[in-house]
Amino acid sequence: xxxxxxxxxxxxxxxxxxxxxxxxxxxxxxxxxxxxxxxxxxxxxxxxxxxxxxxxxxxxxxxxxxxxxxxxxxxxxxxxxxxxxxxxxxxxxxxxxxxxxxxxxxxxxxxxxxxxxxxxxxxxxxxxxxxxxxxxxxxxxxxxxxxxxxxxxxxxxxxxxxxxxxxxxxxxxxxxxxxxxxxxxxxxxxxxxxxxxxxxxxxxxxxxxxxxxxxxxxxxxxxxxxxxxxxxxxxxxxxxxxxxxxxxxxxxxxxxxxxxxxxxxxxxxxxxxxxxxxxxxxxxxxxxxxxxxxxxxxxxxxxxxxxxxxxxxxxxxxxxxxxxxxxxxxxxxxxxx
Amino acid sequence: xxxxxxxxxxxxxxxxxxxxxxxxxxxxxxxxxxxxxxxxxxxxxxxxxxxxxxxxxxxxxxxxxxxxxxxxxxxxxxxxxxxxxxxxxxxxxxxxxxxxxxxxxxxxxxxxxxxxxxxxxxxxxxxxxxxxxxxxxxxxxxxxxxxxxxxxxxxxxxxxxxxxxxxxxxxxxxxxxxxxxxxxxxxxxxxxxxxxxxxxxxxxxxxxxxxxxxxxxxxxxxxxxxxxxxxxxxxxxxxxxxxxxxxxxxxxxxxxxxxxxxxxxxxxxxxxxxxxxxxxxxxxxxxxxxxxxxxxxxxxxxxxxxxxxxxxxxxxxxxxxxxxxxxxxxxxxxxxx
DNA sequence: TTGTAGGCGTTATCAA
DNA sequence: TTGATAACGCCTACAA
Numbered sequence: 001x002x003x004x005x006x007x008x009x010x011x012x013x014x015x016x017x018x019x020x021x022x023x024x025x026x027x028x029x030x031x032x033x034x035x036x037x038x039x040x041x042x043x044x045x046x047x048x049x050x051x052x053x054x055x056x057x058x059x060x061x062x063x064x065x066x067x068x069x070x071x072x073x074x075x076x077x078x079x080x081x082x083x084x085x086x087x088x089x090x091x092x093x094x095x096x097x098x099x100x101x102x103x104x105x106x107x108x109x110x111x112x113x114x115x116x117x118x119x120x121x122x123x124x125x126x127x128x129x130x131x132x133x134x135x136x137x138x139x140x141x142x143x144x145x146x147x148x149x150x151x152x153x154x155x156x157x158x159x160x161x162x163x164x165x166x167x168x169x170x171x172x173x174x175x176x177x178x179x180x181x182x183x184x185x186x187x188x189x190x191x192x193x194x195x196x197x198x199x200x201x202x203x204x205x206x207x208x209x210x211x212x213x214x215x216x217x218x219x220x221x222x223x224x225x226x227x228x229x230x231x232x233x234x235x236x237x238x239x240x241x242x243x244x245x246x247x248x249x250x251x252x253x254x255x256x257x258x259x260x261x262x263x264x265x266x267x268x269x270x271x272x273x274x275x276x277x278x279x280x281x282x283x284x285x286x287x288x289x290x291x292x293x294x295x296x297x298x299x300x301x302x303x304x305x306x307x308x309x310x311x312x313x314x315x316x317x318x319x320x321x322x323x324x325x326x327x328x329x330x331x332x333x334x335x336x337x
Numbered sequence: 338x339x340x341x342x343x344x345x346x347x348x349x350x351x352x353x354x355x356x357x358x359x360x361x362x363x364x365x366x367x368x369x370x371x372x373x374x375x376x377x378x379x380x381x382x383x384x385x386x387x388x389x390x391x392x393x394x395x396x397x398x399x400x401x402x403x404x405x406x407x408x409x410x411x412x413x414x415x416x417x418x419x420x421x422x423x424x425x426x427x428x429x430x431x432x433x434x435x436x437x438x439x440x441x442x443x444x445x446x447x448x449x450x451x452x453x454x455x456x457x458x459x460x461x462x463x464x465x466x467x468x469x470x471x472x473x474x475x476x477x478x479x480x481x482x483x484x485x486x487x488x489x490x491x492x493x494x495x496x497x498x499x500x501x502x503x504x505x506x507x508x509x510x511x512x513x514x515x516x517x518x519x520x521x522x523x524x525x526x527x528x529x530x531x532x533x534x535x536x537x538x539x540x541x542x543x544x545x546x547x548x549x550x551x552x553x554x555x556x557x558x559x560x561x562x563x564x565x566x567x568x569x570x571x572x573x574x575x576x577x578x579x580x581x582x583x584x585x586x587x588x589x590x591x592x593x594x595x596x597x598x599x600x601x602x603x604x605x606x607x608x609x610x611x612x613x614x615x616x617x618x619x620x621x622x623x624x625x626x627x628x629x630x631x632x633x634x635x636x637x638x639x640x641x642x643x644x645x646x647x648x649x650x651x652x653x654x655x656x657x658x659x660x661x662x663x664x665x666x667x668x669x670x671x672x673x674x
Numbered sequence: 675t676t677g678t679a680g681g682c683g684t685t686a687t688c689a690a
Numbered sequence: 691t692t693g694a695t696a697a698c699g700c701c702t703a704c705a706a
Contacts, residue, residue, distance in 0.1 A: 008401060010700085011700065012699080021677045023676075023677065033702095035675070036675060036676085039676085051479070053452070053455045055456065055458060056456035056457055057397050057698090058398060058682075058699045059700065060394050060682095061394050061395060061684090061698095061700080062681080062700070062701055071438070073423075076419045076420070077420060077423070077617060079419070083413070086413040086414070089440040098453065098454075098457065099437065099438040100436065100438075101408070101436040113430070117435075118390045119393035120394070254621075257623055258622075260623075280414060284594060285594035285598050286590075286594055286623035345683095347684085348683070348684070349683080359683090359684085359693085360684095360685085360686090360695095361692065364685095372692085373692085376691080391683095395682080397698090398683090677704105677706075679704085679705100680704105684698090685697090686697085688693100689693090689695105690691105690694095
């Protein structure tokens, strides 16, 4: 049945079999068009017999809208981003949008990737990149389609952002350490290009008040290894903080392991420590990590809401910023209350 | 510049500005067509001025090929799959293929997801699903486009598979435990629908030889929590193996934590333990997990090779099976040599 | 409610 | 090397 000759089954084939016009077939598969139930029935039967599947491509040509959203990801090795992607894909599907996925390492890849995507007439771009923001804003701004960024500082007429309240969380982290009687705090930063990390650091410093004077600042790159390295180096220099805020959970796990390995230090007994993101591994018994939960669902939900607005018929270029409050999730690494 | 009136810039606009025919514009952007360098130059300049980007959609209509591959993923929360996806996206891009990503929870979602994808005229499907294979094979088999599966038992005229040598790895795991003098081995299985897990278990049992008689079999579902639970329950029943093979690293991490938490048991001192997948977390100091490395690059590379073959012009329905050898990666959890 | 006809933006074919 | 023209498969007026 169907395309014996290799050719794909088209609406014309179905029309022929059902003894109707091609436009009738189109109507049978349309939500809005009016068609007699009996005719529709007949057509659907013929379509099923031929194993016909409507082709969306011509509709894209006519409408100029593909129903596809370009999703640009960087570090999928961070479970937080993997989870965000998973939620995003599901939410977009529920909005009837498909995801055209691109992985990007640097600004160059980004440019060529976007070029590719644009050929497919994607309706929008969603991204959680942490590449040099200047370059990215430049590249994204010229697309003339809506762009939604996570935890970014990018701005532009087509660019909207969704962020968690990084600065406030930093303050909260500082207050928690002070409550726990921390005297010598440390801050483990993510890469400087990561706007969220910078904001967390600023909030932390602010919340520390007088304690900020003696703040030990370490630099990581958001990976477990960098957290392990940074803390190992610090310990080797004889620096021993009793409280620590890590810009993300991956580094926090590395920090905990380095403290244990290199100096026999335990959390929270010797160091009160917390991270950010609430990745599943933080909940693993070996870490039992206090952290900030960004609420991936809310974050993604907000992004999709912005997207829906930006894609609404006749919408002007939208540029909004939404801030989602991150919630402190206390576990063992900051000790009992 | 460009579409002041909101309309998108087309090749006709560029042609007008460059003072050439529309076909000339098409040629200027084509790799194969022949065109005078001067003409090409002139056209590209006009295109740049208008910010023109070729539209791939009409080409899809003409050729029937979209250059898009549907990628169906399940558990992105397993870092192994996240990593595989990352590699896959990059490799496909290098082949000039785009990724249309779909997340699927159950067979129902799969059906509707595939229906969606087919509307976009995807050229092939790549998947690492571990859903009931009957249903999936049914759904995938009727697509009439190439399907590449990871670690699956699916078969059919259009279906190819890439697997790691699960059975052989199971045997190797058993031999390692025997070398270490294990007397009471345990096996922590993944879900039954996971063909890879079943094969690993069979190989393990085979490799154990006489020891298989006393094998302790535990059931998990490939998550950390299930590993933790299964081992906790086992310990509560007073069962204390001295060697353990876990069907994947996530469960292995859970097992290690349960052994430590619930019975103060350490690896490798009290239990010689190994997993499968080589996820980054297994290398974290808290686990230091011996495991089998599937070689994501090789796995993905093989899949892409199969795909290229299946998509070659005039290719018949391809059905191949490739097996990639997994390599034992010894770390601390199986002890020093 | 139904059929006819035009067009979406390219690529491919053919003639010049 | 170029330009005109016919597809590709569907949607959407418009007419019946």
